[in-house]
Amino acid sequence: MCCSRIFGVVKTVGSTQPAVGKMKQSWWKISSVILLVYTIIGGLLLEVPRLSIVNETIRALYFHVPMWFGMVFMFLVSIIYAVRYLRNPNRESDVVSVEFANTGLLFGILGIFTGMVWANYTWGSPWHGDPKQNGAAITLLVYLAYFVLRASVENEEQRARLSAVYNIFAFAAMVPLIFIIPRLQDSMHPGSGGNPGFNMYDLDSKMRVVFYPACIGWILLGGWIATLRIRMRTIDDKMNELDDEKNH
């Protein structure tokens, strides 16, 4: 599992390593920062194709679309750890799975908001009832239901198992929703329903120069947020354990 190696989850908590080791471990955090600084500067200043209606809002591509890539990536990692939990129940996989779902939810919410800002200027209203918007909203509902489920089970082991099952099941039900159905219906969203995606505008690949680094940068940032939250949760658990021991 490459993710666990890159993100070096949990195992790094509290370990004292030499500076070189730390540098080696945090290369992806540094590259995330560099890529995102480049995205913000290049995304706002570099030249973009001139198009009617869309105009400068085409720059939303660098901030809106990577949110969805990031969301799907986070949810995938969450599913992988849910499967690992079911195969071999341990607390670590559960924590990783939850926190990646959390981060994915954050990305989804940001994706909806950035999309609404864009739609306000190009479609005329923030919520247009477009199939893509509806699909995204339902996806978020699925993961909100996931957190409601977690909140309403008290037994820790049972909570982890049930939520892992629901995570996998919901993802299976979500696939037709965000990948298949929007392609069947007419949509005003760029890239579907006869509207050209950015591939068509971007004949000289000027936008790709920023778009691909932006995707990688946002996904790495998501991984960073998730690992930080995982470490926080693990430390919280350890402190609770110590408190319990003191009280007994």
Add this chain to the structure above:
Amino acid sequence: MDKLKTLIAKEFTLELRRKSVISGLALYLFSIIFICYLTFSLRQNLITPLVWTALFWITVLFTAVNTVAKSFIGERKGRDIYYYSVTSPASIIISKIIYNFLLCSLMSFTGFFLFILFLGNPVFDQFLFAIVIVLTSMGFASSLTLLSSIASKANNSSILMAVLSFPVVISILLMAVKVTKNCIDGLDRSVSWDEILILLAINCLVAAASYVLFPYIWRS
């Protein structure tokens, strides 16, 4: 195979033994449709095909959720342990899905007849509509059965059942609504072929997921 038959037969016997549950569900269905009828009785012309479709599928969805929810939530505690010792989880989930599928189809067709009785019948292509009802019941049964077993393990299970199930069954419902529109407009069957295939594919996906995941829930 024998086990499956026994388990399905057991579900039916249990159902027939406590008739209050099934008659309660029938009454639930009737009440919803009667309320729809009363609401629209003064203005029959307001029931456009689109309104009819929406009312019909909302009614079917709510009835299906209530029908399937009781399949695990109603079970007594001790019985679980007994099942655990005599059969495998796979046969339990398959038997429950088949049984719920039959019950859901029964409820949906009853609902359809009541709709014809009270709100009229705008459906042009009856045969295709029947196929859609059967496929949707299959989808509802296979997805909701697993969710009901999840919900039965948690607190406030009846609310949880609704919260967990609505996002999951929405893709099935969307397809069903689309084909229903085609049926009402009397379009050629080849137009709806794509949607029927997708509905079938979603059913297979959801049923396979339930089959694989159920043993993990049941182990507790």
